[in-house]
Amino acid sequence: MQSKAIFFIFVNQTESMSEKRLKRQKIKKKLFSKNRLVILNEDTFEEMFSLRLTLMNVFVVATIGAVLIIFVTTYIIAFTPLREYIPGYASTDLKKKAVELTLKSDSLEQAMKRNNQYVESIKKVLNGDLEYAKLNIDSIIVAEKIDPEAADLQPSENELELRKEVESKTKKN
Known part of the structure; x- marks a missing residue:
C-alpha cells in the first residue's frame, strides 16, 4: 500500500510539473507573439x-x-x-542668511572673549595681583590679531649653530 501512495504522489508531481511547463509556454508565447x-x-x-x-x-x-x-x-x-x-x-536665501548669522555670531564670540580678558585683567589690577603698567587693552587686541605672515620666521644665529651641531651629531651616529 505504501508503494501505491508514493506512486500516486509521484504522478501528481509530474502532472503539476507539466502544468507549470504548459503555463510557462503559454506565457512565453503571449509575450513573444x-x-x-x-x-x-x-x-x-x-x-x-x-x-x-x-x-x-x-x-x-x-x-x-x-x-x-x-x-x-x-x-x-x-x-x-x-x-x-x-x-x-532649504532655500538659497535661507542658506545665505544662515552663513551671515554664523559669521556674526563668530565675531561676537571673539569680541566677548576680548572683553572677558580685559575685565579679568582689570580685576587682577584691582586685587593687586598685577601692576597697572602691565594692563593694556591694545595688548589684548594685538594678542588676538597675530598675523603669521608678518611674524619673523628667519632663524637666528643661535638656531643656525644648534642646527649645525645636531646635523654633525647625527652624521657621526
Whole structure:
C-alpha cells in the first residue's frame, strides 16, 4: 500500500510539473507573439503608420521610458531652483542668511572673549595681583590679531649653530 501512495504522489508531481511547463509556454508565447499596431485615416482607411510589436517589446520600452522619466525628474529637482519648492529643501536665501548669522555670531564670540580678558585683567589690577603698567587693552587686541605672515620666521644665529651641531651629531651616529 505504501508503494501505491508514493506512486500516486509521484504522478501528481509530474502532472503539476507539466502544468507549470504548459503555463510557462503559454506565457512565453503571449509575450513573444507578434502583433501589428496600425494607425489608419478614418475617412479614407489609408494606412498612416504601421508597427510590428511583441508584448515583451512594449514592456521593455515602457520600463526604459519610466526609468528615463524618473532620472530626468530627479535631475531637474536636484540641480535647478525647483528644489526650493519641495518640502525639506532649504532655500538659497535661507542658506545665505544662515552663513551671515554664523559669521556674526563668530565675531561676537571673539569680541566677548576680548572683553572677558580685559575685565579679568582689570580685576587682577584691582586685587593687586598685577601692576597697572602691565594692563593694556591694545595688548589684548594685538594678542588676538597675530598675523603669521608678518611674524619673523628667519632663524637666528643661535638656531643656525644648534642646527649645525645636531646635523654633525647625527652624521657621526
